[in-house]
Amino acid sequence: MITTALSATVHGQALHPTPIARRELLPDDVDVRVTFCGVCHSDLHALHTPPEQGGIFPLVPGHEFVGEVVAVGSSVIDFAPGDPVAVGNIVDSCGTCRMCHAGQENFCTEFPTLTYGGRDRVDGTVTAGAYAGRYVVRDRFVYHRPTALDPAAVAPLMCAGITVWEPLRTSGVGPGTRLGVVGIGGLGHLAIRLGRALGAEVTVFTTTPAKVADAQRLGAEHVVISTDDGAMEDARSSLDLILDTVAVAHDLTPYLRSLDLDGTLFNLGHLGPVRVQATDLLIGRKRLASAGSGGHRWTQDLLNFCGEHGITADIEVLPAAEVNTALERLARGDVRYRFVLDLSSLHEPRQ
Incomplete structure:
Protein backbone atom coordinates (compact mmCIF):
# COMPACT_ATOMS: atom_id res chain seq x y z
CA MET A 1 0.00 0.00 0.00
CA ILE A 2 1.31 3.47 -0.90
CA THR A 3 0.55 6.51 1.26
CA THR A 4 1.87 10.07 1.48
CA ALA A 5 4.16 10.93 4.39
CA LEU A 6 6.23 13.87 5.59
CA SER A 7 9.79 12.65 5.23
CA ALA A 8 13.37 13.84 5.57
CA THR A 9 15.35 11.87 3.00
CA VAL A 10 18.72 12.87 4.45
CA HIS A 11 19.94 14.44 7.69
CA GLY A 12 19.40 18.20 7.80
CA GLN A 13 16.65 18.21 5.19
CA ALA A 14 13.26 19.82 5.87
CA LEU A 15 10.31 17.45 5.93
CA HIS A 16 8.45 17.23 2.64
CA PRO A 17 5.59 15.10 1.23
CA THR A 18 6.87 11.77 -0.09
CA PRO A 19 5.13 8.55 -1.15
CA ILE A 20 6.03 5.61 1.11
CA ALA A 21 5.00 1.96 1.20
CA ARG A 22 3.12 0.35 4.07
CA ARG A 23 3.04 -3.43 4.38
CA GLU A 24 -0.01 -5.33 3.20
CA LEU A 25 -2.35 -6.34 6.01
CA LEU A 26 -1.35 -9.40 8.03
CA PRO A 27 -4.05 -11.36 9.90
CA ASP A 28 -3.50 -9.34 13.13
CA ASP A 29 -2.96 -5.93 11.49
CA VAL A 30 -5.08 -2.78 11.56
CA ASP A 31 -4.94 -0.18 8.78
CA VAL A 32 -5.49 3.28 10.31
CA ARG A 33 -6.23 6.52 8.46
CA VAL A 34 -4.23 9.05 10.51
CA THR A 35 -6.14 12.24 11.27
CA PHE A 36 -3.95 13.98 13.90
CA CYS A 37 -0.41 13.38 15.14
CA GLY A 38 1.40 15.11 17.98
CA VAL A 39 4.82 16.70 17.55
CA CYS A 40 7.20 15.43 20.23
CA HIS A 41 10.71 16.44 21.33
CA SER A 42 11.71 12.90 20.31
CA ASP A 43 10.89 13.87 16.71
CA LEU A 44 13.28 16.80 16.93
CA HIS A 45 15.99 14.61 18.41
CA ALA A 46 15.61 12.00 15.66
CA LEU A 47 15.71 14.61 12.89
CA HIS A 48 18.78 16.30 14.38
CA THR A 49 20.80 13.09 14.93
CA PRO A 50 23.28 12.52 12.07
CA PRO A 51 23.84 9.00 10.71
CA GLU A 52 27.32 8.80 12.23
CA GLN A 53 25.67 9.18 15.65
CA GLY A 54 22.94 6.63 15.00
CA GLY A 55 20.41 8.70 13.03
CA ILE A 56 18.29 6.76 10.53
CA PHE A 57 17.30 8.28 7.20
CA PRO A 58 15.01 8.50 5.29
CA LEU A 59 12.96 9.42 8.37
CA VAL A 60 9.22 9.88 8.83
CA PRO A 61 8.60 11.02 12.45
CA GLY A 62 5.41 10.86 14.48
CA HIS A 63 4.51 8.45 17.29
CA GLU A 64 1.41 9.79 19.07
CA PHE A 65 -1.59 9.74 16.77
CA VAL A 66 -5.30 9.22 16.37
CA GLY A 67 -7.42 8.20 13.43
CA GLU A 68 -10.04 5.79 12.22
CA VAL A 69 -9.83 2.17 11.13
CA VAL A 70 -9.88 1.64 7.37
CA ALA A 71 -9.52 -2.15 7.32
CA VAL A 72 -8.52 -5.04 9.58
CA GLY A 73 -6.75 -8.36 9.12
CA SER A 74 -8.62 -11.65 9.10
CA SER A 75 -7.97 -12.49 12.77
CA VAL A 76 -8.75 -9.06 14.28
CA ILE A 77 -11.86 -9.13 16.48
CA ASP A 78 -11.53 -5.99 18.64
CA PHE A 79 -11.69 -3.42 15.83
CA ALA A 80 -13.77 -2.81 12.72
CA PRO A 81 -13.69 -0.27 9.86
CA GLY A 82 -14.79 3.16 11.06
CA ASP A 83 -13.72 2.67 14.69
CA PRO A 84 -12.03 5.72 16.30
CA VAL A 85 -8.60 4.66 17.55
CA ALA A 86 -5.32 5.90 18.98
CA VAL A 87 -1.75 4.58 18.67
CA GLY A 88 1.39 5.44 20.60
CA ASN A 89 5.13 4.98 20.21
CA ILE A 90 5.14 1.17 20.26
CA VAL A 91 3.64 -0.88 17.42
CA ASP A 92 4.86 -4.40 18.22
CA SER A 93 6.82 -6.51 20.70
CA CYS A 94 7.96 -10.11 20.99
CA GLY A 95 4.79 -11.07 22.87
CA THR A 96 6.48 -13.96 24.64
CA CYS A 97 8.87 -12.53 27.24
CA ARG A 98 8.04 -11.97 30.90
CA MET A 99 7.45 -8.26 30.39
CA CYS A 100 5.07 -8.80 27.47
CA HIS A 101 3.12 -11.40 29.45
CA ALA A 102 2.84 -8.86 32.27
CA GLY A 103 1.28 -6.29 29.92
CA GLN A 104 4.47 -4.21 30.00
CA GLU A 105 5.31 -4.40 26.32
CA ASN A 106 7.19 -1.11 26.70
CA PHE A 107 9.86 -3.09 28.57
CA CYS A 108 9.97 -6.03 26.13
CA THR A 109 13.26 -7.86 26.73
CA GLU A 110 13.78 -8.13 22.97
CA PHE A 111 13.02 -4.39 22.71
CA PRO A 112 9.66 -3.16 21.41
CA THR A 113 9.19 -2.10 17.80
CA LEU A 114 9.05 1.69 17.76
CA THR A 115 6.50 3.55 15.63
CA TYR A 116 9.35 5.06 13.63
CA GLY A 117 13.01 4.24 13.39
CA GLY A 118 12.33 0.71 14.68
CA ARG A 119 12.78 -2.66 13.02
CA ASP A 120 9.62 -4.27 11.65
CA ARG A 121 9.40 -7.74 13.19
CA VAL A 122 7.80 -9.18 10.04
CA ASP A 123 9.80 -7.95 7.07
CA GLY A 124 12.83 -6.34 8.76
CA THR A 125 12.29 -2.89 7.27
CA VAL A 126 12.71 0.34 9.24
CA THR A 127 9.38 1.61 10.52
CA ALA A 128 8.12 4.95 9.18
CA GLY A 129 6.12 7.16 11.54
CA ALA A 130 2.68 8.69 11.60
CA TYR A 131 3.31 12.02 9.90
CA ALA A 132 1.44 10.26 7.13
CA GLY A 133 -1.96 9.53 5.69
CA ARG A 134 -2.06 5.87 6.76
CA TYR A 135 -0.38 3.55 9.26
CA VAL A 136 -0.48 -0.25 9.48
CA VAL A 137 -0.05 -1.56 13.04
CA ARG A 138 -0.49 -4.82 14.94
CA ASP A 139 -3.90 -4.87 16.67
CA ARG A 140 -2.39 -5.36 20.15
CA PHE A 141 -1.02 -1.82 19.92
CA VAL A 142 -4.19 -0.09 18.76
CA TYR A 143 -6.43 1.48 21.41
CA HIS A 144 -10.07 2.45 21.56
CA ARG A 145 -10.35 6.24 21.61
CA PRO A 146 -13.02 8.02 23.70
CA THR A 147 -15.37 9.67 21.22
CA ALA A 148 -16.43 12.42 23.65
CA LEU A 149 -12.96 14.00 23.55
CA ASP A 150 -11.42 16.27 20.91
CA PRO A 151 -9.42 13.78 18.82
CA ALA A 152 -6.58 16.23 18.14
CA ALA A 153 -6.15 16.81 21.87
CA VAL A 154 -6.13 13.06 22.54
CA ALA A 155 -3.09 12.45 20.32
CA PRO A 156 -0.48 13.70 22.87
CA LEU A 157 -1.93 11.38 25.51
CA MET A 158 -0.33 8.51 23.58
CA CYS A 159 3.22 9.64 24.44
CA SER A 290 12.25 6.30 35.86
CA ALA A 291 9.60 5.13 33.39
CA GLY A 292 8.90 5.36 29.70
CA SER A 293 5.87 4.94 27.48
CA GLY A 294 3.39 2.32 28.71
CA GLY A 295 2.14 -1.20 28.23
CA HIS A 296 -1.24 -2.18 26.83
CA ARG A 297 -2.99 -2.32 30.19
CA TRP A 298 -2.05 1.17 31.35
CA THR A 299 -2.45 2.81 27.95
CA GLN A 300 -6.09 1.77 27.57
CA ASP A 301 -6.58 2.61 31.25
CA LEU A 302 -5.33 6.14 30.56
CA LEU A 303 -7.71 6.65 27.64
CA ASN A 304 -10.64 5.32 29.64
CA PHE A 305 -9.80 7.58 32.59
CA CYS A 306 -9.42 10.64 30.38
CA GLY A 307 -12.73 9.87 28.70
CA GLU A 308 -14.47 9.65 32.07
CA HIS A 309 -12.88 12.86 33.40
CA GLY A 310 -12.74 14.96 30.23
CA ILE A 311 -8.95 15.25 30.25
CA THR A 312 -6.99 16.16 27.12
CA ALA A 313 -3.77 17.99 26.28
CA ASP A 314 -3.50 21.74 25.68
CA ILE A 315 -2.66 21.89 21.99
CA GLU A 316 -2.09 24.10 18.98
CA VAL A 317 -3.17 22.45 15.72
CA LEU A 318 -1.25 23.20 12.54
CA PRO A 319 -1.85 21.86 9.02
CA ALA A 320 0.57 19.25 7.68
CA ALA A 321 2.07 21.86 5.35
CA GLU A 322 3.37 23.76 8.39
CA VAL A 323 5.22 20.81 9.94
CA ASN A 324 8.62 22.50 9.66
CA THR A 325 7.24 25.61 11.36
CA ALA A 326 5.99 23.43 14.21
CA LEU A 327 9.41 21.82 14.60
CA GLU A 328 11.22 25.16 14.55
CA ARG A 329 8.89 26.63 17.16
CA LEU A 330 9.14 23.52 19.33
CA ALA A 331 12.92 23.83 19.28
CA ARG A 332 12.50 27.39 20.63
CA GLY A 333 9.99 26.29 23.26
CA ASP A 334 7.31 28.38 21.57
CA VAL A 335 4.30 26.16 22.32
CA ARG A 336 1.79 25.63 25.11
CA TYR A 337 1.90 22.74 25.43
CA ARG A 338 1.86 20.46 22.38
CA PHE A 339 1.73 20.92 18.63
CA VAL A 340 -0.58 18.58 16.75
CA LEU A 341 -0.56 18.17 12.97
CA ASP A 342 -3.79 17.93 11.00
CA LEU A 343 -2.91 15.31 8.39
CA SER A 344 -6.14 15.38 6.39
CA SER A 345 -4.33 16.93 3.41
CA LEU A 346 -2.30 13.71 3.07
CA HIS A 347 -5.33 11.44 2.73
CA GLU A 348 -6.08 9.66 -0.48
CA PRO A 349 -9.59 10.24 -1.93
CA ARG A 350 -12.12 7.98 -0.22
CA GLN A 351 -13.49 5.23 -2.38
Whole structure:
Protein backbone atom coordinates (compact mmCIF):
# COMPACT_ATOMS: atom_id res chain seq x y z
CA MET A 1 0.00 0.00 0.00
CA ILE A 2 1.31 3.47 -0.90
CA THR A 3 0.55 6.51 1.26
CA THR A 4 1.87 10.07 1.48
CA ALA A 5 4.16 10.93 4.39
CA LEU A 6 6.23 13.87 5.59
CA SER A 7 9.79 12.65 5.23
CA ALA A 8 13.37 13.84 5.57
CA THR A 9 15.35 11.87 3.00
CA VAL A 10 18.72 12.87 4.45
CA HIS A 11 19.94 14.44 7.69
CA GLY A 12 19.40 18.20 7.80
CA GLN A 13 16.65 18.21 5.19
CA ALA A 14 13.26 19.82 5.87
CA LEU A 15 10.31 17.45 5.93
CA HIS A 16 8.45 17.23 2.64
CA PRO A 17 5.59 15.10 1.23
CA THR A 18 6.87 11.77 -0.09
CA PRO A 19 5.13 8.55 -1.15
CA ILE A 20 6.03 5.61 1.11
CA ALA A 21 5.00 1.96 1.20
CA ARG A 22 3.12 0.35 4.07
CA ARG A 23 3.04 -3.43 4.38
CA GLU A 24 -0.01 -5.33 3.20
CA LEU A 25 -2.35 -6.34 6.01
CA LEU A 26 -1.35 -9.40 8.03
CA PRO A 27 -4.05 -11.36 9.90
CA ASP A 28 -3.50 -9.34 13.13
CA ASP A 29 -2.96 -5.93 11.49
CA VAL A 30 -5.08 -2.78 11.56
CA ASP A 31 -4.94 -0.18 8.78
CA VAL A 32 -5.49 3.28 10.31
CA ARG A 33 -6.23 6.52 8.46
CA VAL A 34 -4.23 9.05 10.51
CA THR A 35 -6.14 12.24 11.27
CA PHE A 36 -3.95 13.98 13.90
CA CYS A 37 -0.41 13.38 15.14
CA GLY A 38 1.40 15.11 17.98
CA VAL A 39 4.82 16.70 17.55
CA CYS A 40 7.20 15.43 20.23
CA HIS A 41 10.71 16.44 21.33
CA SER A 42 11.71 12.90 20.31
CA ASP A 43 10.89 13.87 16.71
CA LEU A 44 13.28 16.80 16.93
CA HIS A 45 15.99 14.61 18.41
CA ALA A 46 15.61 12.00 15.66
CA LEU A 47 15.71 14.61 12.89
CA HIS A 48 18.78 16.30 14.38
CA THR A 49 20.80 13.09 14.93
CA PRO A 50 23.28 12.52 12.07
CA PRO A 51 23.84 9.00 10.71
CA GLU A 52 27.32 8.80 12.23
CA GLN A 53 25.67 9.18 15.65
CA GLY A 54 22.94 6.63 15.00
CA GLY A 55 20.41 8.70 13.03
CA ILE A 56 18.29 6.76 10.53
CA PHE A 57 17.30 8.28 7.20
CA PRO A 58 15.01 8.50 5.29
CA LEU A 59 12.96 9.42 8.37
CA VAL A 60 9.22 9.88 8.83
CA PRO A 61 8.60 11.02 12.45
CA GLY A 62 5.41 10.86 14.48
CA HIS A 63 4.51 8.45 17.29
CA GLU A 64 1.41 9.79 19.07
CA PHE A 65 -1.59 9.74 16.77
CA VAL A 66 -5.30 9.22 16.37
CA GLY A 67 -7.42 8.20 13.43
CA GLU A 68 -10.04 5.79 12.22
CA VAL A 69 -9.83 2.17 11.13
CA VAL A 70 -9.88 1.64 7.37
CA ALA A 71 -9.52 -2.15 7.32
CA VAL A 72 -8.52 -5.04 9.58
CA GLY A 73 -6.75 -8.36 9.12
CA SER A 74 -8.62 -11.65 9.10
CA SER A 75 -7.97 -12.49 12.77
CA VAL A 76 -8.75 -9.06 14.28
CA ILE A 77 -11.86 -9.13 16.48
CA ASP A 78 -11.53 -5.99 18.64
CA PHE A 79 -11.69 -3.42 15.83
CA ALA A 80 -13.77 -2.81 12.72
CA PRO A 81 -13.69 -0.27 9.86
CA GLY A 82 -14.79 3.16 11.06
CA ASP A 83 -13.72 2.67 14.69
CA PRO A 84 -12.03 5.72 16.30
CA VAL A 85 -8.60 4.66 17.55
CA ALA A 86 -5.32 5.90 18.98
CA VAL A 87 -1.75 4.58 18.67
CA GLY A 88 1.39 5.44 20.60
CA ASN A 89 5.13 4.98 20.21
CA ILE A 90 5.14 1.17 20.26
CA VAL A 91 3.64 -0.88 17.42
CA ASP A 92 4.86 -4.40 18.22
CA SER A 93 6.82 -6.51 20.70
CA CYS A 94 7.96 -10.11 20.99
CA GLY A 95 4.79 -11.07 22.87
CA THR A 96 6.48 -13.96 24.64
CA CYS A 97 8.87 -12.53 27.24
CA ARG A 98 8.04 -11.97 30.90
CA MET A 99 7.45 -8.26 30.39
CA CYS A 100 5.07 -8.80 27.47
CA HIS A 101 3.12 -11.40 29.45
CA ALA A 102 2.84 -8.86 32.27
CA GLY A 103 1.28 -6.29 29.92
CA GLN A 104 4.47 -4.21 30.00
CA GLU A 105 5.31 -4.40 26.32
CA ASN A 106 7.19 -1.11 26.70
CA PHE A 107 9.86 -3.09 28.57
CA CYS A 108 9.97 -6.03 26.13
CA THR A 109 13.26 -7.86 26.73
CA GLU A 110 13.78 -8.13 22.97
CA PHE A 111 13.02 -4.39 22.71
CA PRO A 112 9.66 -3.16 21.41
CA THR A 113 9.19 -2.10 17.80
CA LEU A 114 9.05 1.69 17.76
CA THR A 115 6.50 3.55 15.63
CA TYR A 116 9.35 5.06 13.63
CA GLY A 117 13.01 4.24 13.39
CA GLY A 118 12.33 0.71 14.68
CA ARG A 119 12.78 -2.66 13.02
CA ASP A 120 9.62 -4.27 11.65
CA ARG A 121 9.40 -7.74 13.19
CA VAL A 122 7.80 -9.18 10.04
CA ASP A 123 9.80 -7.95 7.07
CA GLY A 124 12.83 -6.34 8.76
CA THR A 125 12.29 -2.89 7.27
CA VAL A 126 12.71 0.34 9.24
CA THR A 127 9.38 1.61 10.52
CA ALA A 128 8.12 4.95 9.18
CA GLY A 129 6.12 7.16 11.54
CA ALA A 130 2.68 8.69 11.60
CA TYR A 131 3.31 12.02 9.90
CA ALA A 132 1.44 10.26 7.13
CA GLY A 133 -1.96 9.53 5.69
CA ARG A 134 -2.06 5.87 6.76
CA TYR A 135 -0.38 3.55 9.26
CA VAL A 136 -0.48 -0.25 9.48
CA VAL A 137 -0.05 -1.56 13.04
CA ARG A 138 -0.49 -4.82 14.94
CA ASP A 139 -3.90 -4.87 16.67
CA ARG A 140 -2.39 -5.36 20.15
CA PHE A 141 -1.02 -1.82 19.92
CA VAL A 142 -4.19 -0.09 18.76
CA TYR A 143 -6.43 1.48 21.41
CA HIS A 144 -10.07 2.45 21.56
CA ARG A 145 -10.35 6.24 21.61
CA PRO A 146 -13.02 8.02 23.70
CA THR A 147 -15.37 9.67 21.22
CA ALA A 148 -16.43 12.42 23.65
CA LEU A 149 -12.96 14.00 23.55
CA ASP A 150 -11.42 16.27 20.91
CA PRO A 151 -9.42 13.78 18.82
CA ALA A 152 -6.58 16.23 18.14
CA ALA A 153 -6.15 16.81 21.87
CA VAL A 154 -6.13 13.06 22.54
CA ALA A 155 -3.09 12.45 20.32
CA PRO A 156 -0.48 13.70 22.87
CA LEU A 157 -1.93 11.38 25.51
CA MET A 158 -0.33 8.51 23.58
CA CYS A 159 3.22 9.64 24.44
CA ALA A 160 3.31 12.55 26.89
CA GLY A 161 0.23 11.31 28.72
CA ILE A 162 1.18 7.66 29.12
CA THR A 163 4.73 8.58 30.15
CA VAL A 164 3.38 10.26 33.29
CA TRP A 165 0.32 8.02 33.72
CA GLU A 166 2.08 4.70 34.26
CA PRO A 167 4.16 5.93 37.23
CA LEU A 168 1.11 7.69 38.69
CA ARG A 169 -0.92 4.48 38.51
CA THR A 170 1.77 2.03 39.60
CA SER A 171 2.63 4.30 42.56
CA GLY A 172 -0.99 4.27 43.70
CA VAL A 173 -1.48 8.03 43.50
CA GLY A 174 -4.85 9.07 44.90
CA PRO A 175 -6.50 11.13 47.66
CA GLY A 176 -3.93 11.98 50.29
CA THR A 177 -0.93 11.71 47.97
CA ARG A 178 1.33 14.76 47.98
CA LEU A 179 2.47 14.89 44.36
CA GLY A 180 5.19 17.12 42.91
CA VAL A 181 5.59 17.92 39.22
CA VAL A 182 8.81 19.51 37.94
CA GLY A 183 8.34 21.50 34.74
CA ILE A 184 5.20 22.61 32.89
CA GLY A 185 5.53 21.37 29.34
CA GLY A 186 4.06 18.58 27.25
CA LEU A 187 4.51 15.98 30.01
CA GLY A 188 4.23 18.30 32.98
CA HIS A 189 0.90 19.91 32.16
CA LEU A 190 -0.68 16.47 31.74
CA ALA A 191 0.90 15.22 34.98
CA ILE A 192 -0.75 18.11 36.82
CA ARG A 193 -4.17 17.43 35.30
CA LEU A 194 -4.02 13.68 35.80
CA GLY A 195 -2.64 13.90 39.32
CA ARG A 196 -5.36 16.30 40.37
CA ALA A 197 -8.06 14.13 38.78
CA LEU A 198 -6.72 11.17 40.79
CA GLY A 199 -7.24 13.21 43.95
CA ALA A 200 -3.64 14.13 44.74
CA GLU A 201 -2.51 17.43 46.25
CA VAL A 202 -0.30 18.79 43.49
CA THR A 203 2.76 21.00 43.91
CA VAL A 204 4.46 22.34 40.78
CA PHE A 205 8.10 23.40 40.52
CA THR A 206 8.93 25.89 37.79
CA THR A 207 11.74 28.32 37.01
CA THR A 208 9.26 30.73 35.39
CA PRO A 209 7.11 32.99 37.62
CA ALA A 210 4.92 33.76 34.60
CA LYS A 211 3.71 30.14 34.65
CA VAL A 212 2.29 30.30 38.17
CA ALA A 213 -1.22 31.19 36.99
CA ASP A 214 -1.14 28.49 34.34
CA ALA A 215 -0.05 25.87 36.87
CA GLN A 216 -2.98 26.83 39.07
CA ARG A 217 -5.35 26.71 36.10
CA LEU A 218 -4.19 23.16 35.37
CA GLY A 219 -4.92 22.10 38.95
CA ALA A 220 -1.85 22.80 41.08
CA GLU A 221 -2.56 23.77 44.67
CA HIS A 222 0.98 24.96 45.30
CA VAL A 223 3.60 26.46 42.97
CA VAL A 224 7.27 26.72 43.93
CA ILE A 225 9.71 28.89 41.99
CA SER A 226 12.69 26.54 41.94
CA THR A 227 15.25 29.36 41.61
CA ASP A 228 14.06 30.76 44.97
CA ASP A 229 16.27 29.14 47.63
CA GLY A 230 13.88 30.06 50.41
CA ALA A 231 10.89 28.55 48.63
CA MET A 232 12.84 25.35 47.95
CA GLU A 233 13.85 25.13 51.58
CA ASP A 234 10.20 25.48 52.60
CA ALA A 235 9.37 22.57 50.27
CA ARG A 236 11.92 20.24 51.88
CA SER A 237 10.46 16.85 52.98
CA SER A 238 6.97 17.83 51.87
CA LEU A 239 6.11 15.35 49.09
CA ASP A 240 5.47 11.64 48.63
CA LEU A 241 6.13 11.42 44.90
CA ILE A 242 7.72 13.71 42.31
CA LEU A 243 7.51 13.43 38.52
CA ASP A 244 10.43 15.34 37.00
CA THR A 245 9.48 16.13 33.39
CA VAL A 246 12.28 18.56 32.46
CA ALA A 247 13.81 17.52 29.13
CA VAL A 248 17.35 18.87 29.68
CA ALA A 249 20.11 17.90 32.11
CA HIS A 250 19.68 19.49 35.55
CA ASP A 251 20.45 18.91 39.21
CA LEU A 252 18.06 16.44 40.86
CA THR A 253 19.31 17.16 44.39
CA PRO A 254 16.78 19.90 45.31
CA TYR A 255 13.90 17.62 44.31
CA LEU A 256 15.22 14.60 46.19
CA ARG A 257 15.38 16.84 49.25
CA SER A 258 11.74 17.80 48.70
CA LEU A 259 10.68 14.18 49.24
CA ASP A 260 9.44 12.93 52.58
CA LEU A 261 10.29 9.57 54.15
CA ASP A 262 10.16 6.73 51.57
CA GLY A 263 9.41 9.18 48.77
CA THR A 264 10.16 8.49 45.11
CA LEU A 265 11.47 10.78 42.37
CA PHE A 266 10.66 9.65 38.82
CA ASN A 267 13.09 11.14 36.33
CA LEU A 268 11.01 11.18 33.12
CA GLY A 269 12.11 14.10 30.96
CA HIS A 270 15.89 13.82 30.63
CA LEU A 271 17.06 10.27 30.04
CA GLY A 272 20.77 10.97 29.85
CA PRO A 273 23.33 10.43 32.63
CA VAL A 274 22.43 11.75 36.09
CA ARG A 275 24.55 12.17 39.20
CA VAL A 276 23.21 12.06 42.73
CA GLN A 277 24.80 11.87 46.15
CA ALA A 278 24.01 8.58 47.86
CA THR A 279 23.28 10.48 51.07
CA ASP A 280 20.44 12.35 49.35
CA LEU A 281 18.83 8.93 48.85
CA LEU A 282 19.94 7.49 52.18
CA ILE A 283 18.47 10.25 54.34
CA GLY A 284 14.76 9.49 54.34
CA ARG A 285 15.13 6.14 52.51
CA LYS A 286 14.30 7.80 49.18
CA ARG A 287 14.13 6.23 45.75
CA LEU A 288 15.17 7.42 42.30
CA ALA A 289 13.21 5.79 39.48
CA SER A 290 12.25 6.30 35.86
CA ALA A 291 9.60 5.13 33.39
CA GLY A 292 8.90 5.36 29.70
CA SER A 293 5.87 4.94 27.48
CA GLY A 294 3.39 2.32 28.71
CA GLY A 295 2.14 -1.20 28.23
CA HIS A 296 -1.24 -2.18 26.83
CA ARG A 297 -2.99 -2.32 30.19
CA TRP A 298 -2.05 1.17 31.35
CA THR A 299 -2.45 2.81 27.95
CA GLN A 300 -6.09 1.77 27.57
CA ASP A 301 -6.58 2.61 31.25
CA LEU A 302 -5.33 6.14 30.56
CA LEU A 303 -7.71 6.65 27.64
CA ASN A 304 -10.64 5.32 29.64
CA PHE A 305 -9.80 7.58 32.59
CA CYS A 306 -9.42 10.64 30.38
CA GLY A 307 -12.73 9.87 28.70
CA GLU A 308 -14.47 9.65 32.07
CA HIS A 309 -12.88 12.86 33.40
CA GLY A 310 -12.74 14.96 30.23
CA ILE A 311 -8.95 15.25 30.25
CA THR A 312 -6.99 16.16 27.12
CA ALA A 313 -3.77 17.99 26.28
CA ASP A 314 -3.50 21.74 25.68
CA ILE A 315 -2.66 21.89 21.99
CA GLU A 316 -2.09 24.10 18.98
CA VAL A 317 -3.17 22.45 15.72
CA LEU A 318 -1.25 23.20 12.54
CA PRO A 319 -1.85 21.86 9.02
CA ALA A 320 0.57 19.25 7.68
CA ALA A 321 2.07 21.86 5.35
CA GLU A 322 3.37 23.76 8.39
CA VAL A 323 5.22 20.81 9.94
CA ASN A 324 8.62 22.50 9.66
CA THR A 325 7.24 25.61 11.36
CA ALA A 326 5.99 23.43 14.21
CA LEU A 327 9.41 21.82 14.60
CA GLU A 328 11.22 25.16 14.55
CA ARG A 329 8.89 26.63 17.16
CA LEU A 330 9.14 23.52 19.33
CA ALA A 331 12.92 23.83 19.28
CA ARG A 332 12.50 27.39 20.63
CA GLY A 333 9.99 26.29 23.26
CA ASP A 334 7.31 28.38 21.57
CA VAL A 335 4.30 26.16 22.32
CA ARG A 336 1.79 25.63 25.11
CA TYR A 337 1.90 22.74 25.43
CA ARG A 338 1.86 20.46 22.38
CA PHE A 339 1.73 20.92 18.63
CA VAL A 340 -0.58 18.58 16.75
CA LEU A 341 -0.56 18.17 12.97
CA ASP A 342 -3.79 17.93 11.00
CA LEU A 343 -2.91 15.31 8.39
CA SER A 344 -6.14 15.38 6.39
CA SER A 345 -4.33 16.93 3.41
CA LEU A 346 -2.30 13.71 3.07
CA HIS A 347 -5.33 11.44 2.73
CA GLU A 348 -6.08 9.66 -0.48
CA PRO A 349 -9.59 10.24 -1.93
CA ARG A 350 -12.12 7.98 -0.22
CA GLN A 351 -13.49 5.23 -2.38
